[in-house]
Structures are given as C-alpha cells and as structure tokens.
Amino acid sequence: MALPSVFQLQCSCNRYPWGMKGSDGLAAQLCEKTPGWDSKGPPTKFKIDENEAYAEMWMGTYPELPSYVLSTGQNLQDVIDRNKDQLIGEAVLEKFGHSNLPFLPKVLSIAKALPLQLHPNKEMAAELHKKDPSNFTDPNHKPEIALALTDFEAFAGFKPLEKIHQLLKLKPLEQFLPKSGSFGQEDLREVVRQMLTAEEDVVFRPPMNEFNILVTELGKGEQEVINPIEGPTVSICTSGRGTLSANGEDFKLGEGTVWFVGKGTEVKLESDSNLVMHTAYADPST
Known part of the structure; x- marks a missing residue:
C-alpha cells in the first residue's frame, strides 16, 4: 500500500507557567480539538485541565514534543525518515542536510511576560550544541515569524x-x-x-528564505488551489470548517485539525464556513 502524502497530525501542548489557564487559551482549545495527545503520548487524548497553564501547541518533529500520525500513532519523524524522498524531497534534503522538518509551527497563548531569550546564529548554535548538548539541545538557530491569531495589545516606547x-x-x-x-x-x-x-x-513576506508562511482565508463556499511546491508543509485550521482535497482524496477540516503535506502535492481547499488556514512550508526554490 502506497504511503499517502497527506495525513492528519496529532500534536500536544507545552505547560509553561506563562501560558493561559485552562480553556482560556487558543493553544489548548486547538490542541484538544486536533485531537491532541497528552503527556503520556499517543494513544492518550489531550483533555484541558482548567487548573493547568497551557503555553505552546507544537506541530512538527522536534523531539521534545513531537507530532504523530493520527491514524497510525506513528511518530512523524519516523515516517519522514523512512520516506525522505517522497515527503521531504531531494532539494530540501540537500539544502538542509538532514531529514528533520526544517521548521516548527507553534500556537502560543501568553498570559504573562515571557523571559528574555537570546538566540544564537547557526554557527554558534552548532558549536554550543557540540560542547554542551544537555543544555543546548538544538544545533540550529531559531529565526522566527509571529502571526496574531486573536486581537492583542502591545506597547513599546520609542528608543533614541x-x-x-x-x-x-x-x-x-x-x-x-x-x-x-x-x-x-x-x-x-x-x-x-x-x-x-x-x-x-x-x-x-518572510525576511529569510529558510521557510515561508501562507495564510488562506475563504468565505463560505469559496475554493482555492494551492500549487505543488518542492518541499513539505504543515497546516493548521484555526477557524471554520471545510474540505482539503489531494491526490483524489478528501479530508474534513475543522478548527484545530493539523495536516502534513508532502512535497509536490497539489492541494484544493473548499470552505463550508469562513475557513482560515495557517501554513508553514519550506520551498528550496525561494
């Protein structure tokens, strides 16, 4: 049986103390609807505890909080490792030098001021990881892009x-x-x-070429075709309902569902009710 190039993911949520309590935060809401997995891993189901703080829903292959294929319970990284050429593509493998998903989409729900973070560049990250892997767990740098999913207020006084x-x-x-x-x-x-x-x-427009973002907003009954790219994507439905069609198969979209799409796959989205999709992807041609 051929491996599908589109499959739904089961993700989980970090419980950092700066996160929002219980169901107040979008990260926990979406994780429960995904459906997500709890701290014990699949097949446990994520259920919101109103006394817990939920900070970040992660969608990817980072080993600290990996995603799993919902239908099989397999670790996404294991599936990718066994099917690198089909799911990641030769161009992305050559560009990054590994078969890990080269980006990590997150949904953040922030209730308190976050601690100050200093991210090293690529060279320093690799050096620190080599010297002290227990404290510097990732050999990669961390360029980031933030998108607001809900209304928020931020203030910063003008510098000199x-x-x-x-x-x-x-x-x-x-x-x-x-x-x-x-x-x-x-x-x-x-x-x-x-x-x-x-x-x-x-x-x-992303300021770097290592990954890209795409926001798709469709009114009821609207359709949009997303052309194939030579790299993998991960998409999350942040609002509404609809259908994702690829390779002759239809997949139901609902708020909180997360999807992996392998390289070279054309995708059609059709909205049942004001569908909003956020997609992260790596395209070696850009």
Whole structure:
C-alpha cells in the first residue's frame, strides 16, 4: 500500500507557567480539538485541565514534543525518515542536510511576560550544541515569524533616534530605511507611516528564505488551489470548517485539525464556513 502524502497530525501542548489557564487559551482549545495527545503520548487524548497553564501547541518533529500520525500513532519523524524522498524531497534534503522538518509551527497563548531569550546564529548554535548538548539541545538557530491569531495589545516606547536607526538596518526592517542616509524625527514619522500603511504582502513576506508562511482565508463556499511546491508543509485550521482535497482524496477540516503535506502535492481547499488556514512550508526554490 502506497504511503499517502497527506495525513492528519496529532500534536500536544507545552505547560509553561506563562501560558493561559485552562480553556482560556487558543493553544489548548486547538490542541484538544486536533485531537491532541497528552503527556503520556499517543494513544492518550489531550483533555484541558482548567487548573493547568497551557503555553505552546507544537506541530512538527522536534523531539521534545513531537507530532504523530493520527491514524497510525506513528511518530512523524519516523515516517519522514523512512520516506525522505517522497515527503521531504531531494532539494530540501540537500539544502538542509538532514531529514528533520526544517521548521516548527507553534500556537502560543501568553498570559504573562515571557523571559528574555537570546538566540544564537547557526554557527554558534552548532558549536554550543557540540560542547554542551544537555543544555543546548538544538544545533540550529531559531529565526522566527509571529502571526496574531486573536486581537492583542502591545506597547513599546520609542528608543533614541540613533538606536532606531540601527534597528532599521536589520534584515526584516531595512526596506523601511530612508535612502537619504539621515534620520531625524520627520524620518521616523515617515517610517512609522510606511509600516502602518504597508500592503499585506509586504507585512507577511518572510525576511529569510529558510521557510515561508501562507495564510488562506475563504468565505463560505469559496475554493482555492494551492500549487505543488518542492518541499513539505504543515497546516493548521484555526477557524471554520471545510474540505482539503489531494491526490483524489478528501479530508474534513475543522478548527484545530493539523495536516502534513508532502512535497509536490497539489492541494484544493473548499470552505463550508469562513475557513482560515495557517501554513508553514519550506520551498528550496525561494
């Protein structure tokens, strides 16, 4: 029997103390609906404990909190390792040098201020992991992209102009850097205006080429075809209901369901009720 290139995932949720209590957080809500697995692993089912704090729902192959194939209970990494060429693809294997999923989508529910984190670059991460693997468990760096799934408020006071000028030289922000070379109050005002009025494709464009994101929003009865890419994807339905069709098979989508799609697979999405899908993918051609 041929291995399917689309299968539903069973994921789980971290219980960090800064997470939201019980069913207040979207991470726990989606994990329970996935259906997720509890701390003992599959086939245990994730059930929300209203006294627990749930911080992050992880969807991927990271060994600390791996995903499993819902229909078989197999570890996603084991399935990928046995079917690298079909699910990951030669181009992605060559680019990254391993068969691990090269990204880790998460849903975060934050109730308290998070501790300050300093992420090393790729070279330093590999060096630290080699020297002290028990404390530095991952040899990779951690470029990240954050998408707001619900309304939230954030505040950051303006830094001194010279520090803002330096920040605008960072890769994700350099597109807003004034070409004149000077940077005063009027320049800052123009930078803020450009950021607040930027087109959606500018805002959502990843600043690095190691992975990409795609947000699909469909009204009731609408359809969209997602063309094949030469790399793997993981998608989560964050709202609504619908159908995912691939390779002649139909899969029911509901809030909290998570899906792995192997490389080179065309996917059609059809909405039953205002469907929203968030997808992370690695495309070696970009």
